[in-house]
Amino acid sequence: MLGEARLDPTWDRASILALFDPATGTLDRRVLSDEALYRLELERIFARGWNFMCHDSQIPNPGDYFINYIGEDQMICVRGDDGAVNVLLNTCRHRGNALCRAEQGHARSFVCSYHGWHYALNGELIGVPGQKTYYRGDLDRSRLGLARAAQADSYLGFHFATMAPDAPPLHDFLGEVGRTGLAMVCASGEVEVVDGVQKNVIDCNWKIAVDNLFDWYHVMYSHASAGHSGILDLAGILHPNNQMVMLGEYGHAISGPGVPKEAQAKIDLMSDEERSNAPGPAGLSRLRPKSATELMGPNGVRSLGHPNIFPNLWITLNGMQMCLRLPRGPSKTELWWFTLLPKNAPPQFRQRALRAAIHMFGPAGLLEQDDGENWSQSTRSSRGFSSRRLGQALSMGLGHDEVTEEANGERYIDTCVNEHGQRWLYRSWTEWMAARDWAELEASHSPAPTGRV
Ligand code: FES
Ligand SMILES: [Fe+2]
CATH class of the missing domain: 2.102.10.10 (Rieske [2Fe-2S] iron-sulphur domain)
Known part of the structure; x- marks a missing residue:
């Protein structure tokens, strides 16, 4: 189905790879505004990748x-x-x-x-x-x-599709990190999508909405008013020094608060009944059951962060909502919010959960008002002749952290607030964009990082 790309003469392989420098974390702002790059994204990111349906x-x-x-x-x-x-x-x-x-x-x-x-x-x-x-x-x-x-x-009931006949099978494309991310939604049992997908349009590039989901730096500042109003328990969800990052092949990532290993070791000894009566950690209404470890892995289960299934599927609120960041031109993104609740959830739980879902994100969401304004102004400045010549600085934590690799293949970084997820997103994006087909992408993309990052 995919034809040979007719590249805009400005964007050959070398110039695409130069748009993000992994050694310094510098991002060329044109990735947020250039028309030709946007057209190429439709082919090389979206038609080529597996998209949530x-x-x-x-x-x-x-x-x-x-x-x-x-x-x-x-x-x-x-x-x-x-x-x-x-x-x-x-x-x-x-x-x-x-x-x-x-x-x-x-x-x-x-x-x-x-x-x-x-x-x-x-x-x-x-x-x-x-x-x-x-x-x-x-x-x-x-x-x-x-x-x-x-x-x-499909995987765990989530249907995906790709326009590329040569794409790897969905299971392999998702890899450990993508599969752990999706498992977060059904870690406590079977779920169903609540009727009514909330949809709204924000004047921003889709990637800035994606990279923001790894950004736990902005929460305290951008969402201070939500904290003051009492709708958001900032101290309860932030845990700036207990952050956990998982970086997966092809650009998938999970980033955000994590349960420290010692605390998880104690949880692992608890029965499901004890877990359901215990207070949950950071933003979790209750502890995950034992079966979640099989789905998410002994370390993946520690994550309370935000998964992104590359390119544009965000899983949030510990798996209670999913959001697609759909491209509508270089400066416009349509956001689709799906709310997922346990099958047969009691009416009171359902009501509380829906209230939280509506008030946090989506067109009536307090948090999305804060975020949307920052995203659209950052996108807008990437169009200005002088401002777009300044790179964006994504250097937080660069070179200071170590990837731990377990015998079972799990890889994770235990750290504080950082920008590893954003750097991995843009690095992967340049590699997807520079490759003409899956064969070239397979041969040239970076493996999930090991060692110092
Ligand atoms: S029948 Fe003519 S456009 Fe569909
Ligand atoms: Fe935010």
């Missing part, structure tokens, strides 16, 4: 569908009559009209509103008005089914 609970029955995006391409994720999930490009093969207009729902088939072409749930073209008369039988329907994602797969 929806959760099992959103499409439980044949005919249930949910609309999502791969970059700016709209995708229909629909459960077929055979129970399998089809991920189809939402564009009619006649003249390109958007076929499905609702954000989610149930359908027996899809009929285009322009000239009435009719498609089955698996994308097959099953009806064309005037096929015998106007086309005079001269139309090969078998060649004009809806285009499909090159690969679609």
